[in-house]
């Protein structure tokens with residue numbers, strides 16, 4: 001038995017030293033240590049030995065097993081290293097190759113301006129809220145003091161889904177949704193940016209465009225507050241020497257109402273082609289929230305007042321960048337977009 005063990009040890013170590021890959025090594029492991037392995041067989045036969053011989057042979061067998069196992073371990077590490085080195089060599093990266101170019105996009109000019117508008121009003125203490133683009137007739141018109149047969153509905157030719165559901169024609173319905181949600185609490189100081197839809201399509205009108213609505217409701221809100229807010233806005237977005245002008249106007253949801261012009265950003269007010277020689281550019285509609293609108297949304301017009309405004313983001317973008325055809329903003333022509 002002793003000779004048998006020594007013989008196993010000698011061949012095992014010899015075979016191990018000759019193994020050239022991990023598969024061969026695994027076969028050797030099975031050959032000696034597997035269920036029917038040579039060493040396993042010998043160890044199993046120990047039961048037949050005499051009680052005197054058993055501990056001696058046992059010790060030797062354990063020693064030999066440990067030696068073979070250790071050798072197996074060492075060899076495995078060697079072979080694994082070989083495999084890894086080979087892989088690293090094959091995967092070598094040529095750092096002298098010229099870098100691969102990739103195109104980094106830019107933010108759409110419209111959304112650059114929208115971000116600017118949002119930043120300005122955030123700085124003035126307004127928070128940003130959003131409303132649905134598919135809107136109820138009630139919020140889009142009725143609650144804004146535009147009942148079903150009101151002629152002012154004609155100014156906003158709409159896409160109807162059913163008689164009561166449409167694509168919102170302006171962001172003003174978010175005023176109502178916000179007031180309802182606030183549940184008569186004060187103050188309200190929000191802007192609501194988003195997409196709006198109208199049946200319009202030419203060089204200055206698109207069936208889908210963007211607006212930013214503003215609403216402030218509190219005690220003692222005056223027209224002066226509105227004017228100061230809009231002047232601050234106009235100067236931050238168009239430059240510190242801008243002036244604004246408020247012209248009386250009409251919107252069913254404000255009383256009084258005003259259209260707001262900014263002194264021409266091209267000529268400064270002396271008159272040029274951009275401002276049609278008037279010195280002024282119209283930028284938004286505004287006014288004090290109509291008492292009936294406050295009332296319908298759950299506020300007492302005897303107690304509170306508010307101002308509101310709505311501006312077109314496309315228009316402001318076109319003015320700021322001197323773009324003369326609105327459709328350029330939506331054509332997706334990279335030669336145009338890459339300029340911003």
Ligand code: DAH
Pocket residue numbers: 169170171172213214251253254284285286287308309310311
């Ligand atoms: N919703 C109006 C429009 O789309 C713009 C507007 C005018 C909004 C006056 C207002 C406002 O909040 O007070 O034509």
